[in-house]
Amino acid sequence: MSSDIVTPILKRESFSDIISLTVSKKTDRQMIKGHIYDPGYGLESDDWKRDTAMKVVLDHLTKRFPSRSKKGEDVIAVNDFTFEIPDGQLIGLLGPSGCGKSTTLNLISGLETPTEGRIYFGEDDVTHLPPENRGVGLVFQNYALYPHMTVLQNILFPLQNLKGEARPSKEDMRRRAEEAARLVQIDMLLDRRPSELSGGQQQRVAIARALVKTPRVLLLDEPLSNLDARLRLQTREEIRRIQRETGVTTIFVTHDQEEAMSISDLIIVMKDGFVHQIGKPQTVYDEPCNLFVATFLGTPQINLFEGRVENGRLYIGQDAVLKVDCADREKLTVGIRPEGFVLQENGPLCCALQAVEVMGRDHSVVSTHPAAISKTIRSIIPSEESPHVKSGSVRFRLKPFKTYLFDAGTGERIPFSAL
Amino acid sequence: MQKKNWKAWLYLLPAIAFLSVFMVYPLIDVFVYSFEEGYNSASQTFWGTGLYNYSYVLHDPYFLQAVKNTFILVIITVPVSTGLALLISLGLNSIRRLRDFFQTVFFLPYVTNTLAVGMVFMILFKKTPYSDGLINLLIRFFGGQSVDFIDGPYWAKILVMCIYTVWVVMPFKILILTSALASVPQDYYNAARIDGTPPFRIFTRITLPMIAPMVFYLVITGFIGAFKAYSDEVAIFGTNLNAAGMNTIVGYVYDMLYGDSGGYPSYASAAALILFAIVLTITVINLMISRKSTQF
Numbered sequence: 001m002s003s004d005i006v007t008p009i010l011k012r013e014s015f016s017d018i019i020s021l022t023v024s025k026k027t028d029r030q031m032i033k034g035h036i037y038d039p040g041y042g043l044e045s046d047d048w049k050r051d052t053a054m055k056v057v058l059d060h061l062t063k064r065f066p067s068r069s070k071k072g073e074d075v076i077a078v079n080d081f082t083f084e085i086p087d088g089q090l091i092g093l094l095g096p097s098g099c100g101k102s103t104t105l106n107l108i109s110g111l112e113t114p115t116e117g118r119i120y121f122g123e124d125d126v127t128h129l130p131p132e133n134r135g136v137g138l139v140f141q142n143y144a145l146y147p148h149m150t151v152l153q154n155i156l157f158p159l160q161n162l163k164g165e166a167r168p169s170k171e172d173m174r175r176r177a178e179e180a181a182r183l184v185q186i187d188m189l190l191d192r193r194p195s196e197l198s199g200g201q202q203q204r205v206a207i208a209r210a211l212v213k214t215p216r217v218l219l220l221d222e223p224l225s226n227l228d229a230r231l232r233l234q235t236r237e238e239i240r241r242i243q244r245e246t247g248v249t250t251i252f253v254t255h256d257q258e259e260a261m262s263i264s265d266l267i268i269v270m271k272d273g274f275v276h277q278i279g280k281p282q283t284v285y286d287e288p289c290n291l292f293v294a295t296f297l298g299t300p301q302i303n304l305f306e307g308r309v310e311n312g313r314l315y316i317g318q319d320a321v322l323k324v325d326c327a328d329r330e331k332l333t334v335g336i337r338p339e340g341f342v343l344q345e346n347g348p349l350c351c352a353l354q355a356v357e358v359m360g361r362d363h364s365v366v367s368t369h370p371a372a373i374s375k376t377i378r379s380i381i382p383s384e385e386s387p388h389v390k391s392g393s394v395r396f397r398l399k400p401f402k403t404y405l406f407d408a409g410t411g412e413r414i415p416f417s418a419l
Numbered sequence: 420m421q422k423k424n425w426k427a428w429l430y431l432l433p434a435i436a437f438l439s440v441f442m443v444y445p446l447i448d449v450f451v452y453s454f455e456e457g458y459n460s461a462s463q464t465f466w467g468t469g470l471y472n473y474s475y476v477l478h479d480p481y482f483l484q485a486v487k488n489t490f491i492l493v494i495i496t497v498p499v500s501t502g503l504a505l506l507i508s509l510g511l512n513s514i515r516r517l518r519d520f521f522q523t524v525f526f527l528p529y530v531t532n533t534l535a536v537g538m539v540f541m542i543l544f545k546k547t548p549y550s551d552g553l554i555n556l557l558i559r560f561f562g563g564q565s566v567d568f569i570d571g572p573y574w575a576k577i578l579v580m581c582i583y584t585v586w587v588v589m590p591f592k593i594l595i596l597t598s599a600l601a602s603v604p605q606d607y608y609n610a611a612r613i614d615g616t617p618p619f620r621i622f623t624r625i626t627l628p629m630i631a632p633m634v635f636y637l638v639i640t641g642f643i644g645a646f647k648a649y650s651d652e653v654a655i656f657g658t659n660l661n662a663a664g665m666n667t668i669v670g671y672v673y674d675m676l677y678g679d680s681g682g683y684p685s686y687a688s689a690a691a692l693i694l695f696a697i698v699l700t701i702t703v704i705n706l707m708i709s710r711k712s713t714q715f
Binding site for chain 1: 615616620625628629631
């Protein structure tokens with residue numbers, strides 16, 4: 001099944017009805033309920049979202065794993081993570097493998113307990129609550145669908161575990177499962193078994209299973225890593241749509257920066273257990289706080305040079321590329337985004353031209369420079385301005401706001417403004 | 420492809436040769452014997468063909484006793500040993516400390532000689548002029564009447580037989596089940612935890628279906644093994660099983676061939692084919708059930 005066959009229409013009145021079941025403030029709900037059942041209730045309005053979406057507060061969250069050997073030091077998977085994740089947003093937890101992002105997710109879900117620090121959902125301290133009492137939905141990287149159950153049974157499973165008053169009637173369970181299936185557009189596959197589904201469909205079933213209990217927080221662990229490239233694009237838009245329609249606070253883990261940038265409201269960049277930067281994707285891309293964040297975000301990667309500041313001028317090798325307002329420095333790292341290069345006949349930065357790669361809309365100019373830290377420099381140039389390879393060298397002017405200075409030792413960003 | 424076919428047959432030749440000499444030929448032979456009336460293995464003669472051998476065997480009280488014993492043994496020991504093995508495996512799977520130690524302990528009976536185990540059971544259950552056996556000591560300690568387990572009432576002998584069989588077959592089942600349990604992906608349990616699944620439901624809805632193929636394998640091989648029981652009986656009750664009333668079908672076949680009343684290969688063949696029919700039927704039923712309940 002592909003998403004373009006079925007128009008994504010959510011039966012809004014019934015899904016919101018589900019949500020109203022889980023809300024404690026009954027009187028408020030009933031007032032709004034009248035609204036919701038009104039067929040003219042606007043799709044743009046998000047009245048009912050506010051009750052269910054939860055901000056997630058991480059307060060000095062730390063997780064240490066004891067070392068395998070007795071003498072070795074503990075492994076700190078998450079180090080002093082403090083942040084308030086606003087409600088109803090899609091958050092991308094981004095970092096290279098082993099950076100502690102999955103551990104953070106497990107801490108929020110309750111599968112792991114933190115060594116230090118606290119976790120709040122809204123005002124509730126959930127630090128020591130078992131996972132089932134937190135109201136989280138978790139989508140596993142390999143989906144963890146029960147192979148011996150049909151799609152419907154898989155989605156029903158969380159509901160059948162509910163006890164006492166929270167347990168809905170049989171018809172209610174079935175209805176809620178069908179709602180969730182419709183939301184992720186797998187309602188025609190309910191009688192299949194997971195092994196009879198494609199990867200993308202399995203993913204949707206996993207999301208439906210996580211959503212059927214109307215969780216306060218939805219967690220996705222590497223949701224796209226098991227899908228092929230085309231499906232990945234499609235599915236990430238699906239996740240965005242599902243998140244918008246349910247309004248549930250969603251946190252997803254990924255090592256793919258493009259994935260995180262494209263659908264997140266906020267991204268959190270982690271490395272070695274530390275949070276390096278939190279912000280809107282564009283802001284983090286435009287204003288990286290250090291060398292790691294700058295290199296981790298963006299394809300092609302940022303180009304790095306060894307440089308220095310002398311008499312208010314920024315030098316890359318022998319080329320004085322920009323006039324800057326910061327103090328003199330012997331050694332620093334200069335980062336220039338690929339789109340920060342502008343071809344100019346007598347531009348200050350002179351590079352040896354190697355190749356021009358045609359990418360359609362743009363050309364990617366590959367060149368070398370003696371002061372470059374990486375082997376080649378890659379710059380993106382509009383196709384109509386492309387240089388001739390035969391000319392041997394190429395000269396660039398730099399866009400100051402695409403040029404970043406970092407401390408050569410610590411990698412911290414050095415603020416400057418071009419004159 | 421056709422040209423190379425002879426090569427394939429050449430590679431299969433050793434297996435085919437051995438199987439046909441030691442498996443297929445005897446099977447056919449047994450089938451033929453079972454229809455030859457009054458067959459004499461010394462003179463290789465018989466005086467007629469027909470179903471008389473089957474009729475004789477099916478009317479022989481010793482054979483009927485053997486069938487009864489075998490069925491009781493199968494019906495009691497297969498479920499009990501599989502169930503106990505499952506419980507023990509679940510226990511082993513959920514402890515961390517001393518797991519290897521307990522695994523070894525539970526596996527010991529598997530590598531212990533049947534007859535040695537029989538000796539131990541003698542000490543536990545047999546009445547001698549000097550002692551009544553350990554179990555009887557215990558029964559008397561708690562104020563009961565001592566029972567002669569080896570030469571006493573039928574139920575006592577069957578009880579000893581079942582305990583013995585369960586004890587002998589369990590290690591292998593524990594071995595298979597612990598590895599089956601360990602191979603269930605942890606993610607399923609994590610997913611169940613997130614959904615707040617109660618432990619018993621996790622067991623019935625997730626663990627059991629996931630290890631079902633292995634459980635069925637154990638049940639099927641368990642049935643077959645229990646139907647073929649013989650050496651365990653000899654270990655406890657001695658070679659004259661008919662006298663003890665504890666014979667099994669395989670025991671009956673053996674007695675018909677070589678026992679004190681032996682020398683009747685035709686009766687033995689008929690009994691063996693009856694056993695074969697029983698085992699085949701039960702296995703087919705088992706397979707049908709397991710196909711139905713492990714489809715994924």
